[in-house]
Amino acid sequence: MKQDTPPIDEASLHALVDGRLSAQEQAELQRRLAQDPEAARTVQAWQAQRDSLRALHADVLHEPVPPALAQAARQVGNEGRRIDSWQRWGGMAASVALAFVAGWLAHLQWGGSGGELLARGARPLNDFGRQAVVAHVVYSPEVRHPVEVPAAQQEHLVQWLSKRLGRTLKVPDLSAQGYELVGGRLLPGEQGARAQFMYQNASAERITLYVGAIDAGKGGKAAANETAFRFTHEDGTASFYWVDRGFGYALAGRLDRSQLLPLAESVYRQL
């Protein structure tokens, strides 16, 4: 490679492209380049390359910093608190544990004698909405593995989850509302497999769509085949959920009811 540029040494070309020369050196080199079209072309190509590399992900510089990263940076202020990664994983484990405990308590409460108080057909749907919130709370803060299959492999994602859920799934497009698909994952539900699709907007806020078959229960078939939107919220995470053609859908996010509703309507229209 070095033999290709005999008259001007290559290090000077790099220094020129990278703006490391003094004004005088630069002027001198430019004069020599005028005599050496080959080297001049190289400089031009490298400069263009430099410019396009700098432009490549320049938008990232203006994006809001994801909360998980800001949080990681803040650990340095807490001198002596050696909890960095422990806190992250421990925190997640705790939230999973909490979710299970919450689920268990709710199960006891709703599955026991109190169950009769609720309409027979409503229970599976209420559980479904709550499970969607739990799934959202557990997975949406994930930095490392927010999804199992990323949006880049959307076709595979849809085929896979459709197969596991036994129904052809459609992934709603929420880009008009500023949310892009991140990907999806498979989750266990009480009546078989559930799918979770995750979306994220430019401010790194995530919403998840939770999908799965809902057992209508005895005698509740007609009632549960289709329902209106229902709303639930827990600790700042809200969810709209509904049943359409015997299938349950829940859209969850850390949003106000008024922000979440148009998104849920958009999902409903597209399904």
Place this chain on the structure above:
Amino acid sequence: MQSGELEAQIPQLRRYARSLTGDAWAADDLVQDTLERACDRWQLWKAGSDLRAWLFTVMHNLFVDSARRALRQAGQRVDLEDAAPELVAPAGATEQVLDLQRCLQRLPEEQREVLLLVTLQDLSYEEVARVTGTPVGTVMSRLSRARSRLRELMEGAPAASAAAPAVLPFKRMK
């Protein structure tokens, strides 16, 4: 070191990691690991020295480690030349962006790193040498190869892209 100083570096770290890995999620993982390790070992940072350069050193070490791990786990490496045609880019302005990122990914890691540290971060050649733990001469030859190779790739010289050694990822990692 103040956490505010560290936080202020995040956008730069993210952009660099995004260009380096070509993947938004992998990039943020790398940034997160970097921040965690930096917090863990901030005593190793000499107050008053360039925080940014130190962070890039931390990131470099993590990146090299993960590349080694990936190599061990993969067992066999994916030939990017084979995979490239399957990556179909949408038409329009994005095509160029994807092209550039794709070509960038076809540079060996150590060349990509040097090129990005110089062009994106404006680190001096000496700083890049310190960050990557290599002599300045090696930095210059990597920079030179990276620029020439990327130019060939972007100009779509098919004969040149058949030159296998520069294409195989992780080749020099061992």
